[in-house]
Amino acid sequence: METVLSSSSRELRIGDGNPFCVIGERINPTGRKIFAEQLRRSDLSRVAIDVDEQVAGGAMMLDVNMGAPLCDEAGLMVGAVRLIQSRCDLPLCLDSSIIEVLAAGLDAYQGKALVNSVTAEDERLRAILPLVKRHGAAVIALPNDESEIPAEPGRRLELTRKIVDVATSTYGIAIEDIVIDPLAMPVGADTSLALRTLETITLLRESLGVNLTLGASNVSFGMPERAAIGAAFLAMAIGAGLTSAIMDARSPQLMHAVKAADLLTDRDPWGAAWIAAHRARQAAAP
Amino acid sequence: METVLSSSSRELRIGDGNPFCVIGERINPTGRKIFAEQLRRSDLSRVAIDVDEQVAGGAMMLDVNMGAPLCDEAGLMVGAVRLIQSRCDLPLCLDSSIIEVLAAGLDAYQGKALVNSVTAEDERLRAILPLVKRHGAAVIALPNDESEIPAEPGRRLELTRKIVDVATSTYGIAIEDIVIDPLAMPVGADTSLALRTLETITLLRESLGVNLTLGASNVSFGMPERAAIGAAFLAMAIGAGLTSAIMDARSPQLMHAVKAADLLTDRDPWGAAWIAAHRARQAAAP
Numbered sequence: 001m002e003t004v005l006s007s008s009s010r011e012l013r014i015g016d017g018n019p020f021c022v023i024g025e026r027i028n029p030t031g032r033k034i035f036a037e038q039l040r041r042s043d044l045s046r047v048a049i050d051v052d053e054q055v056a057g058g059a060m061m062l063d064v065n066m067g068a069p070l071c072d073e074a075g076l077m078v079g080a081v082r083l084i085q086s087r088c089d090l091p092l093c094l095d096s097s098i099i100e101v102l103a104a105g106l107d108a109y110q111g112k113a114l115v116n117s118v119t120a121e122d123e124r125l126r127a128i129l130p131l132v133k134r135h136g137a138a139v140i141a142l143p144n145d146e147s148e149i150p151a152e153p154g155r156r157l158e159l160t161r162k163i164v165d166v167a168t169s170t171y172g173i174a175i176e177d178i179v180i181d182p183l184a185m186p187v188g189a190d191t192s193l194a195l196r197t198l199e200t201i202t203l204l205r206e207s208l209g210v211n212l213t214l215g216a217s218n219v220s221f222g223m224p225e226r227a228a229i230g231a232a233f234l235a236m237a238i239g240a241g242l243t244s245a246i247m248d249a250r251s252p253q254l255m256h257a258v259k260a261a262d263l264l265t266d267r268d269p270w271g272a273a274w275i276a277a278h279r280a281r282q283a284a285a286p
Numbered sequence: 287m288e289t290v291l292s293s294s295s296r297e298l299r300i301g302d303g304n305p306f307c308v309i310g311e312r313i314n315p316t317g318r319k320i321f322a323e324q325l326r327r328s329d330l331s332r333v334a335i336d337v338d339e340q341v342a343g344g345a346m347m348l349d350v351n352m353g354a355p356l357c358d359e360a361g362l363m364v365g366a367v368r369l370i371q372s373r374c375d376l377p378l379c380l381d382s383s384i385i386e387v388l389a390a391g392l393d394a395y396q397g398k399a400l401v402n403s404v405t406a407e408d409e410r411l412r413a414i415l416p417l418v419k420r421h422g423a424a425v426i427a428l429p430n431d432e433s434e435i436p437a438e439p440g441r442r443l444e445l446t447r448k449i450v451d452v453a454t455s456t457y458g459i460a461i462e463d464i465v466i467d468p469l470a471m472p473v474g475a476d477t478s479l480a481l482r483t484l485e486t487i488t489l490l491r492e493s494l495g496v497n498l499t500l501g502a503s504n505v506s507f508g509m510p511e512r513a514a515i516g517a518a519f520l521a522m523a524i525g526a527g528l529t530s531a532i533m534d535a536r537s538p539q540l541m542h543a544v545k546a547a548d549l550l551t552d553r554d555p556w557g558a559a560w561i562a563a564h565r566a567r568q569a570a571a572p
Contacts, residue, residue, distance in 0.1 A: 153485060187549060191557060194550040198525055219550070223557060224564040225542075232521040232546035239484055239522030257510075260518035264474060264480040264505070269511060278510040 001176045003138055003211045003217075003243075004100050005061065005091040008110035011182055012091050014179070014210040021061060021244035022255070023093055023213065024054030028065035036068040039076055047080050048087060055088050057249030062088075063116065064105070066097035074104040076151040081108040086180050091141070093246070099127045101151065113137045116246075118227050119161040120145040129171040138177035139167070140213055143200075149183065153200040156183065156209055164208065176211070179244070180204055184214040184237075187229070190223035194233060205241035216247040217256065231257035233269070238265060267268065287425055287462045289497045289529075291347065291377040292394035298377050299345060300465070301497040301532050304547050307347060307416045307530035308541070309499065310340030313540065314351035314365065322354035324363055333366050334373060341374050343535030348374075349402060350391070350408055351381035360390040367394040379426070379532070385413045386388065392421040402532075405465065406445040407430040415457040424463035425453070426499055434485070435481075439486040442469065443493055462497070463571075465530070466490055470500040470523075473515070474508035480519060484526050491527035502533040502540065517543035524551060 003014040029036040066076035094105040095116040117130040117140040129168040143159035182200035185193040220226035240263035262268045289300040294333045315322040329336045378516035381390035381402040404414040404428040429445035453459040468486035473480040508514035524547035
């Protein structure tokens with residue numbers, strides 16, 4: 001199954017033998033005080049820096065979240081979408097918990113965007129899916145609802161089925177335009193949580209064949225040497241069937257893990273990308 | 287299923303929720319001209335250095351191969367076993383293609399060794415399994431025979447079943463004392479080979495539940511930046527169910543991948559080992 005996204009000039013294919021999709025994650029003021037303050041002043045200069053760094057690191061798509069407190073988030077989303085689309089040709093993932101922000105971002109966006117995100121809550125499904133359909137976008141769906149973030153992979157599969165059923169039957173959204181987040185949780189809180197995520201990935205791929213994405217940094221939250229944990233987790237998750245992740249493309253350790261995983265899962269024919277990247281690093285070395 | 291090995295003073299448990307078992311791989315003259323020359327002069331001084339380095343790196347067991355051309359390999363194996371057992375308390379994996387070398391090593395060894403290896407060839411099974419049984423040892427088994435190294439996971443499972451049947455029914459060896467090598471092949475030769483190995487791991491774990499080991503360096507053979515490939519492969523393979531590997535414990539990148547994989551597969555309760563290793567590295571830093 002292939003999820004196709006686009007900017008005004010570039011198409012990106014996720015899943016089905018395509019290289020793992022790195023969705024750059026830094027265009028987000030969460031936990032960044034100075035950036036949040038700049039956004040309150042409608043200063044988007046930091047966005048430009050973050051975009052350039054993610055592009056330089058090898059991001060293939062960018063997640064855009066303008067959720068700073070006391071801001072005109074919709075206005076900032078429109079400004080950020082325009083700025084980013086003038087600066088690079090990567091497709092965007094429009095990330096907000098507020099419907100109006102997603103709507104404004106989709107109106108401003110040129111191409112086929114990924115909407116981040118909907119849950120299995122009836123109210124969210126009713127509000128977000130028509131928007132996704134109207135704009136011909138794709139959507140990230142989280143298998144949790146108002147009552148629970150289920151621990152059991154089987155229950156996550158049930159909630160995923162519900163979302164897929166509603167999106168396809170009620171709203172006519174193609175199943176390949178629904179990207180499921182198997183819910184990556186901090187291993188520091190409970191060391192069994194990463195296994196549940198990996199089991200969910202295997203189960204969702206086997207049962208529905210849908211494409212998947214997750215926030216790769218969640219898993220290592222609160223632990224030391226986070227990049228090493230993230231790199232191992234990404235390799236394991238890609239081995240289990242993960243097809244994309246929202247992650248920091250600036251991290252060579254994470255990017256190396258992803259590219260090695262592409263090579264090892266036969267998504268880098270003849271190892272050409274691996275060898276080319278190695279030669280580029282050699283040429284760049286002092 | 288738990289495979290228990292021992293030296294004269296230490297027991298090691300593989301599989302079944304125990305930490306991934308790192309079998310140090312350097313005590314082997316293959317591709318090492320100076321070391322092979324020393325062995326021809328019965329000089330085992332390099333063995334001592336290699337043992338110390340693997341132990342310092344975190345090896346939990348050591349693979350011992352004395353296969354240099356024009357040597358008294360049996361005599362060297364006996365000498366190496368005695369030297370290593372006087373120097374450290376790790377269990378050993380006695381590695382040779384020659385029956386007499388394995389027999390001599392087992393005679394000299396104190397504890398329960400792992401014999402590396404037997405194949406599905408009738409002649410090899412008849413020669414090696416009685417030796418394994420007589421010494422109360424465990425054995426690594428490769429699912430290939432005289433006619434083929436099968437590419438298909440299903441065929442590897444068939445040959446594994448044959449080995450397990452013969453070993454348990456004819457020789458009374460416990461199934462937990464049979465460690466299967468799912469055959470890791472160089473991804474540089476054919477980029478689909480690593481996937482076949484990962485599929486074999488999943489299939490063998492689901493079908494037989496046996497413990498597994500493999501030569502982790504094979505996969506990256508001939509490629510640049512081998513440690514990054516090895517680290518990603520180990521994480522993927524551990525995610526799929528691999529329980530041990532013959533690998534170079536001197537590589538921080540490989541060891542990091544293994545310890546992160548332990549954490550992520552719930553084999554490091556509360557992340558205690560991960561955090562302790564981090565603190566030790568901090569304390570050791572200048």
